[in-house]
Amino acid sequence: MTRLLNNSIIPLFNYFEPSVIQSFFSIPLQAIFIYIGDLTMSTTKYREFNQLNLPTIEQEILAKWAENQAFEKSVSLREGAEPFVFYEGPPSANGMPGIHHVISRTLKDLVCRYKTMQGFQVKRKGGWDTHGLPVELGVEKELGITKEDIGKKISIVEYNQKCREAVLRYKDKWDELTTKMGYWVDLKNPYVTFENEYIETLWWCLKRLYEKGLLYKSVSIQPYSPAAGTGLSSHELNQPGTYKDVKDTSAVAMFKTAKNGDSQFLFDAAGNDEVFFLAWTTTPWTLPSNLGLTVGGNIDYVLVKTFNPYTHLPVNVVLAKNLIGKYFKPEGENGDFAGYTAETKLLPWQILAEFKGKQLEGLRYEQLLPYEANTPEKSGGDPFRVLVDSFVTTEDGTGIVHTAPAFGADDYKVGKKYGIGILTLVDREGKFVDGLGEFSHRYVKNYKDEQNYVDVNVDISVKLKKENRAFKVEKYEHSYPHCWRTDKPVLYYPLDAWFIKTTAVKDRMVELNKTINWKPKATGEGRFGNWLENMVDWNLSRSRYWGTPLPVWRTADGSEEKCIGSIEELNTEIRKANEVLGGDVNKHYLHDGILDLHKPYVDEVVLVSKDGKPMHREPDLIDVWFDSGAMPYAQWHYPFENKDAIEKGTAFPADFIAEGVDQTRGWFYTLHALGVMLFDNVAYKTVVSNGLVLDKNGNKMSKRLGNVVNPFETIGTFGADATRWYLITNASPWDSLKFDIEGIKEVQRKFFGTLYNTYQFFALYANVDGFAFKEAYIPIDQRPEIDKWILSSLQSLVKNVTENFNQYEPTLAGRLIEDFVDEQLSNWYVRLCRRRFWKGEYEHDKISAYQTLYECLETIARLMAPVSPFFSDWLFSNLNAVTGKVDETSVHHVLYPKAKEEFIDLGLEERMQLAQDASSLILSLRKKVNIKVRQPLQKVLIPVFNSSMKGQLQKVEDLIKTEVNVKEIQYLTDTEGFIKKKIKPNFQALGKKLGGKMKAAGVAIGQFTQEDIALLEKEGTYSLLIDNEPLILQLNEVEITSEDIPGWMVANKGILTVALDVTLTPELESEGNARELVNRIQKIRKDNGYELTDRIMVRLADSEFVKQSVSQFDEYIRTEILADKLELVDGLIDGTEIEVNDISLKIQVTKSIN
């Protein structure tokens, strides 16, 4: 189905009507034709648009990609190039994708696109995780059955068929997201974990582990989910959200000490009254299975005389000394025993004896809850004794641990050591077995979501209370593991299971982990490192139906076993068994061999041992995490195919993988474990783990809270590019991201809007002038200063962006691009250069401007392509369609820019910064005195402190003058003497030298007079006394700035100070008016809807000030407004009324006729 669908895309274009294509892609027809018309063919005009619409652009680009098979081409173009190996972590398609999938996939995509543009070949095989519990539970729910019904109400064949269908239920949605968000991954030939070939590789892996002695069977106490009916692996238990705070009924039970020689010392101290051991439990349901009490050997215990708070009977209890405070109040010590009644609130107590835990070892006690099912004989050991072990602490409870070997790993271990036997009084559904009186058949937790569930733990506690066997019963809130799928509490349960002995390679895993580049670093060292240090063997077994079967066959007595590593091997064994065992054995599989490696077929296969005994398959399935952990090999059907790809390093290990941080103990772990165990190698060289996506208030997104963001809506409304750009640039991928739609809007407006405007500006004028980059590339040294500058900045940008991408820091890279586009390119270069595009002839300077802006835009398109693949391709194609500079039809096929170091001129970038600062200061001064920029001013003074500063400023002088509309800049050196200066210590330099005297020096320097400063500047040094010690102050140990120029408007920023002459001469005013006139007429031109190039005729109502301006600036005005004629008319009646400096006049604008 998968293949059919995807392979069909291309033929569709060829054979069907456009309307079919349209409905298939839900793309407006127009878009398809536009692109066919405008993008595939070269054209002479740059495309112009009314407004930016990212979603439309994206649809257009998607259609183009589909038509050109752009993704496939991006891989095939690099055939023979060095491979960059990427692994796609397989998603499970049985749930809807969410916005958090968009961030990790953006991350993966951008790295792959970047590396492709760096010249690597990046194959990206998609994949689907198809086995496992989520699928099974979904099917059970859908069919309204439980695990018990499988094989009864529904056959395993049918059930597995349902699973096979259900698992790709949302595949279409996933594919749609993949396409719409612009994630390039091979969806046509994905690896699918349920396919035979995939499973065959898994079997090969298992057999290899088996041969290395790393696969073994053992009984162990494991987390078990009665609700799901399966054991859980440690990584499943380590899924986020499994540990939840729950309130359980906890009980401190009283175990009655048996009187014998060993315990006599207790009874002596207690005056031969009853003595009880106090033991705490949060799971009273384990009490019937109690077989021991464990104490710490070196812990101090006490015997306390008191009353039972429920029955008010006098009792003597044993507990850890440190924990007395938990049960007794200090003021009750040695209290009034005689006067104690049921109403007494304060419990009197008295310590009768104190002893170490080891003195209690071997003491016996009476069984707490005896029934038919838990007689000592049934335990198979010698139960009801006090045991000693080191796991006991005095942080909680009583310091005496109730020990039920079946239901705790520690309990099992210590129980085995002492031989107290084992009782498993709860069945696999989570209910008590027969023979436990009133508790028989009751669920120990509410596994079935019964409305009227009565907590058996409460009933047990009540019973204990009544029988004088409970000392304290209370609700206790603690965190308890829950099944990650069913949300029901897990219990620990003795199970037979197959394990991978990961602990055997722990050291090697730790060692190799140190060679992995983790982003962020802390995850690898801390979270993953700690996890490796504390690793336990990997429990592979799952008692379910839909999954990879364990390929191990055993004789009934377990004396012989066989691990199968390939289909061929299995078929051979099948025939052999039939020959040896005869009859109907394997008769269904003799002819064609086995066709499906799943249950129930594999279970029907009987193999034969060396000595002719039948062997049956171990019934377990394996952990789905093994499926995904083995994907590097299984996706290529290694070693049955593609042997070299794995062994010669072209497909293993991965150069890069990325997933959510929640995969640290999941996929990242199993990949690593298998890489180390199978090939003694890392499975990936770099791993990026991204953080969670939270809602805008910082809460986790969950269906329950209803704050889940639908990625389709977001992408549909704002575009994939804006979404991707936002997700990447807002916060580092590994920080958790507070997702806010407003942020995407901002990105769209500020970054894409600005860049789009810049392109639009370019297209507008380039079309007028017919610029198609046909002229020779103008050497950089023949371009004006500002072109040199923007190109220098651009190359610095290329360099920095590349560095950041190489470091897997896309956030920083994106922010740099953003800054460049907004600050440098749009708001400085284009703004200052506007006139160059619309004025003058099409010659050197103008061509230089076009070439420069073109280069910037084209380079930006390439730089941003990894993060926002659509807009960049659109921009790139629009440009290239006219110039045809490169042959590739997509930005994703070209190479990433390489920084042209020779273009970088840091001095130039520095002085442009000076120009920007100076302009900003001057504009702020204009603002202060309320003089419009349109009004020319005569002069600016800038104090300079050295010749280099002056030189720098002089080179950008024209830019400043134009920008702020000032006629001249005058540089002041201190020889003029009327600058008021300010001096400040250079703390960094001086602090190191002076240390403790810094403060005093600071005060002294602050008191410098203008003369002192002048002296220091002249001499270069200055002597002063600090704390009666001489100090020779160097010029470089202070910062001297000009503070004020008396009589001038002054502003400063850092070292730069500007002073503005705000005197308005009639001359200047007249020029200002001329500019006002130009402005008004331009507005009228625009309102009238004239073309940029239309010539006009203007008639102005005559008046005094108009006469002044027009007579003086007639030519200037006419050039600006493209007027053939500008005349003053008396008594003009018709025309537009305008206002210039509070004077209104009439004006008439008409098109020239020619």
Next chain:
RNA sequence: AGAUCCGUAGCUCAGCCUGGUUAGAGCACUACACUGAUAAUGUAGGGGUCACCAGUUCAAAUCUGGUCGGGUCUACCA
């Protein structure tokens, strides 16, 4: 309970590694301006005890220790 990351303007984030004296940017808000790129842009303004406490230092948002709050993870925890 431990580990780890985080806490800077109403919001999103820089700055912290390498301590240096007016703590920055964008958004939002207010006012004014500019504009043949115009749903853009500029200037100005309000808005911060850099979570808190202590220490080191001449000097702390920055280094150290602790406290509080939040996230994530771990845990045999009876």
